[in-house]
Amino acid sequence: MAVADVSVRLGKLKLQNPVMVASGTFGYGQEYHRLYDVNQLGAVVTKSISLKPRPGNPAPRIYETPSGMLNSIGLQNVGLKAFIREKLPFLRKLKGPKVIVNLAGESVGEYAELVAALEGHREIDGLELNISCPNCERGGIEFGVDPKLTEKLIRRVRQATRKFLIAKLSPNVTSIAEIARAASGAGADGLSLINTLLGLAVDSESWKPRIATITGGLSGPAIKPVALRMVWQVHRALPRVPLIGIGGIFTAEDAVEFFLCGASAVQVGTANYVNPKAPLEILQGLKGYLKERRLRSPEELLGKIKAPAVLRGVPQAVAG
Numbered sequence: 001m002a003v004a005d006v007s008v009r010l011g012k013l014k015l016q017n018p019v020m021v022a023s024g025t026f027g028y029g030q031e032y033h034r035l036y037d038v039n040q041l042g043a044v045v046t047k048s049i050s051l052k053p054r055p056g057n058p059a060p061r062i063y064e065t066p067s068g069m070l071n072s073i074g075l076q077n078v079g080l081k082a083f084i085r086e087k088l089p090f091l092r093k094l095k096g097p098k099v100i101v102n103l104a105g106e107s108v109g110e111y112a113e114l115v116a117a118l119e120g121h122r123e124i125d126g127l128e129l130n131i132s133c134p135n136c137e138r139g140g141i142e143f144g145v146d147p148k149l150t151e152k153l154i155r156r157v158r159q160a161t162r163k164f165l166i167a168k169l170s171p172n173v174t175s176i177a178e179i180a181r182a183a184s185g186a187g188a189d190g191l192s193l194i195n196t197l198l199g200l201a202v203d204s205e206s207w208k209p210r211i212a213t214i215t216g217g218l219s220g221p222a223i224k225p226v227a228l229r230m231v232w233q234v235h236r237a238l239p240r241v242p243l244i245g246i247g248g249i250f251t252a253e254d255a256v257e258f259f260l261c262g263a264s265a266v267q268v269g270t271a272n273y274v275n276p277k278a279p280l281e282i283l284q285g286l287k288g289y290l291k292e293r294r295l296r297s298p299e300e301l302l303g304k305i306k307a308p309a310v311l312r313g314v315p316q317a318v319a320g
């Protein structure tokens with residue numbers, strides 16, 4: 001049997017394969033190109049870009065936890081101007097992967113300004129809004145935990161761009177479907193989920209928190225079941241909206257689990273730190289998985305989780 005066609009469609013965005021890399025774990029793409037040909041990826045997602053350069057949070061800002069890592073990098077990045085001048089030329093030369101620029105703002109106006117500045121750059125295929133950022137106009141509440149703020153932000157940004165617009169959802173909410181509905185209703189073309197889960201680690205000897213900002217974002221295998229649950233919930237609520245699954249994806253089987261729960265593509269994050277070639281190995285493994293099962297495309301897995309009939313009408317199975 002012929003090799004499966006691994007290209008996938010996210011609405012109007014066609015990817016050569018469904019394996020993307022997650023923002024903040026892959027620099028600006030160039031760094032990893034020294035290790036392998038990043039042209040093989042489905043898409044490169046940049047570190048979050050802000051209007052002004054950001055030095056990030058004080059150290060220590062990373063701590064390894066069982067099956068995961070806690071980070072509080074603080075959105076360190078070169079800022080919009082240097083991004084355009086120094087980082088975009090490399091991304092422009094890529095052949096194959098879509099280029100997605102992840103954006104972080106402190107106000108609706110700041111996001112709109114970022115989007116407007118990038119609109120004319122044709123090498124950028126899509127924008128991913130990191131909405132897990134504090135809104136400084138509203139006492140620092142994160143955009144992505146409030147459906148009204150989410151809606152307002154996406155609506156404003158939608159007016160400023162014709163590029164493929166992805167809202168990256170925060171898992172630190174009670175109802176992920178409610179936020180997803182707000183983002184999609186306001187004009188997002190796709191949703192990526194999840195960002196990191198808020199966590200804390202403390203040293204029982206020194207009684208000090210393990211990272212300088214006390215709390216940080218948890219990522220890695222520890223969060224995969226939460227991410228799968230959220231992808232599944234959002235896919236059930238909005239079956240037509242393209243979803244990108246993120247959270248603890250280290251192997252092809254992990255990626256398959258996300259497709260089964262309703263994701264059309266995946267992003268690989270923390271795994272890049274453990275094995276820089278993880279995205280390529282996941283892609284190879286996925287091809288093997290499809291071939292062994294005589295499946296022609298990853299799209300044949302989309303949302304195919306076999307939920308028992310008795311649970312189908314139940315909005316959420318509760319533990320215990």
Ligand SMILES: Cc1cc2nc3c(=O)[nH]c(=O)nc-3n(C[C@H](O)[C@H](O)[C@H](O)COP(=O)(O)O)c2cc1C
Pocket residue numbers: 022023024025047048069071073075102130168194195196218219220221223246247248249267268269270271
């Ligand atoms: C060190 C580190 C830095 C990150 N920086 C960003 C960022 O700048 N913007 C963003 O949207 N997400 C950022 N993330 C979140 C990841 O993109 C991803 O959503 C999360 O880590 C879950 O995926 P994973 O378990 O595969 O790492 C960061 C994650 C890590 C571990």
